[in-house]
Amino acid sequence: MRMAKTTEALKVPAGRAGLTRDVAAERTRRDILQAATQEFAARGFGGARLDAIADQMQTTKAMVYYYFGSKEGLYRAVVEDVFAAIHRAEFEHCGDQGRDAEDELRALVTHTFAFHEAHPGYSRIVSMENLNDARAVVQLPQVKGSPVVQALASILARGVAGGQFRGGIDAVDLHYFISALCVFRVSNRLTFKEIFDRDFADPAVRARQLAMVLEGTLGLLRATA
């Protein structure tokens, strides 16, 4: 009897005795997923080794097939998981509406900046998925959209209403702008360092860049050209 595919496989335990087993199974699944995220981020899809993933746990390689069906299925689950984490993080931030639009935007940008910096593995997975023609994302309807767009739209509307921001800026475009500045410094850190000898991880550099991102974003919104 096969399981495979994605996440819906974990049944709600019927009782106490069942609980332990299902919990253990779910734990096995998560172990695999975590190890796989690391391995895929480190070596790409083609370079990732199921052996390496299995070796990181107490489980065997066959379990990958039991839970995910194939290397491709595992990859899909990893991508799904990463985008879910990104969206979750964005959602968690969007709660504290109601403040001044500019303050709000600064907070959002700062948060985004810090989030990607703190989770370089996510950027790697996203880069890899782009190299892979987004073939996993295409098949995952649940990754569509992000709460951050609503949040930006709200900020923009308030800023424009309050006369702080100029109009004509679209929320998705603004998200591109902020994302580019926050993600690039993580995803392209290594080549940038080699070529320009500048380490984005250096605290001073980081502080300057955060300031630039904030000023650039606000400069864009305030521009009257």
Added chain:
Amino acid sequence: MRMAKTTEALKVPAGRAGLTRDVAAERTRRDILQAATQEFAARGFGGARLDAIADQMQTTKAMVYYYFGSKEGLYRAVVEDVFAAIHRAEFEHCGDQGRDAEDELRALVTHTFAFHEAHPGYSRIVSMENLNDARAVVQLPQVKGSPVVQALASILARGVAGGQFRGGIDAVDLHYFISALCVFRVSNRLTFKEIFDRDFADPAVRARQLAMVLEGTLGLLRATA
């Protein structure tokens, strides 16, 4: 007798009769390099297949070894080639100094924006190299630095001197800022399109984004906060 390694293999021989053959050889080498660039860009290092590269040409797989020594050597040559192309493009632009600093900056940003858009394969190779821990770039001394930094420094100096720009912005940091905005929309186009349903290739979107990049960059430099 093997040749292997990277570029020093191209020495143009002094002999006369040998010329034809060397020209053919050089052509074979370039064919391999181009096919390899595509293959690596499409599948990453681990996913790239020497068979696939050989099949794209009239040459055989063994030729890869004759000219590049190994898959790794071929990969290095591809990365070197790509960065050389990027730097060459940047250099070509930097020639027309002497105009107004802001105009100059607009031209440089616009050029960078268009260049990456026109060469998505380059961004792919750069993304891949980052996923690969920059292991090729580390070994390639010739890719260090870029003329664009001098150009930006010159623009900044003139802009500050002319009172158009505020001071305190570093040329390399500014290059990060511009690169991020120009590269991200190419390297992350696919996932962005899937998730936010916004196609960066759409002319209207492109025009808006170019405007944003220009306004954002200038807004950053003009900012007095």
Added chain:
Amino acid sequence: MRMAKTTEALKVPAGRAGLTRDVAAERTRRDILQAATQEFAARGFGGARLDAIADQMQTTKAMVYYYFGSKEGLYRAVVEDVFAAIHRAEFEHCGDQGRDAEDELRALVTHTFAFHEAHPGYSRIVSMENLNDARAVVQLPQVKGSPVVQALASILARGVAGGQFRGGIDAVDLHYFISALCVFRVSNRLTFKEIFDRDFADPAVRARQLAMVLEGTLGLLRATA
């Protein structure tokens, strides 16, 4: 506590309350056996998958081990079951002795012809067992012999006595003759159809072939050469 092996597992228990459960168990066992017969017939021993067998029922793969001990044990049970069914069918026919020898033979041949046609799965199992070096049959003492041989011997004796048939024909040899003609058209139907474009399932073809088998058999027995 394991049971394993083959048929002696079916003992009907004397207990009262246990009855329901044993009936259910026997039903499970038969379900497995049927699914297994199909799977083995369809894919051969090596190609058969316990997963596939389990998936066809409401039972799990582990039940196969509970009831049959191993894939090999299950295979043996299937072969035993099939030969038992064949012998049972042969026995059922042999009851109505006492008629004219030639009529009797016609009836027997016609019956054999129809039986194999109606149960192509049996021929498949027999073919498979031959491909498997008869390793299951060797270990199954209960499949030895068949009532059909006695029946043929009786028919032959009466036919010879009545001057209808010539002597010198052995009952087992005659069984080979009839079986070959009846089994081949089932077991080799597919390749024959592809190569000669003749479908043995076609009613007209079937009628002609039945006539041939009857005429051939009787022609053999009447021959005086």
Added chain:
Amino acid sequence: MRMAKTTEALKVPAGRAGLTRDVAAERTRRDILQAATQEFAARGFGGARLDAIADQMQTTKAMVYYYFGSKEGLYRAVVEDVFAAIHRAEFEHCGDQGRDAEDELRALVTHTFAFHEAHPGYSRIVSMENLNDARAVVQLPQVKGSPVVQALASILARGVAGGQFRGGIDAVDLHYFISALCVFRVSNRLTFKEIFDRDFADPAVRARQLAMVLEGTLGLLRATA
């Protein structure tokens, strides 16, 4: 650079120097094919092991993929080869037309009888292919038809014209009749021996059975019922 697929892969050597290599390559291919025929005949498709095939030669398992692309491709090549051999044998016999129809038929039957007996591996492959739903034969246009049908048609026509045979017998049907009797005793030899304790390989049994097949066939054709 891949080859795979079936037989057309062997190029005609361009010259003397090329000859040796191509001949060696062709030899490798045939070695694999022969080992595979044995392995498939012995264990069926699912049970056959590529390792076992490779171990029988001085070549490696990867060569199977080089020449045949997959286990399935190898299987197809084996089936093709076997049917080609059967048809070739049938063709070789069909040459000596012109004799008396009955003599001719006796010779053909005797030859068929001996051929299958001498090549039990062929019958195994045919049995296996039937168990495998004739999936290889379906894809092999070159196995369609057999010269034996023409030969039988000719014999029948002459026999009818000469008054020796009755009319109304179709050549393909007759081929079924003869094939069934000749193939069954090879393909079902093992189970028959176990169940009826009669060894078809025994010279005395063989002689009796050949006589039966001859008499039965002629009896069929002479029958006036």
Added chain:
DNA sequence: TATGAATGAGTTTTCATTCAT
């Protein structure tokens, strides 16, 4: 220079079997 054949070490995948509950 160039080619097709060959190889060996790996990689993904499968599967019969067992275990804990």
Added chain:
DNA sequence: AATGAATGAAAACTCATTCAT
């Protein structure tokens, strides 16, 4: 009596690399 999870050994298949010509 039954189940789902787990396992290890082996299977098919791949691929970078080398060799003979």
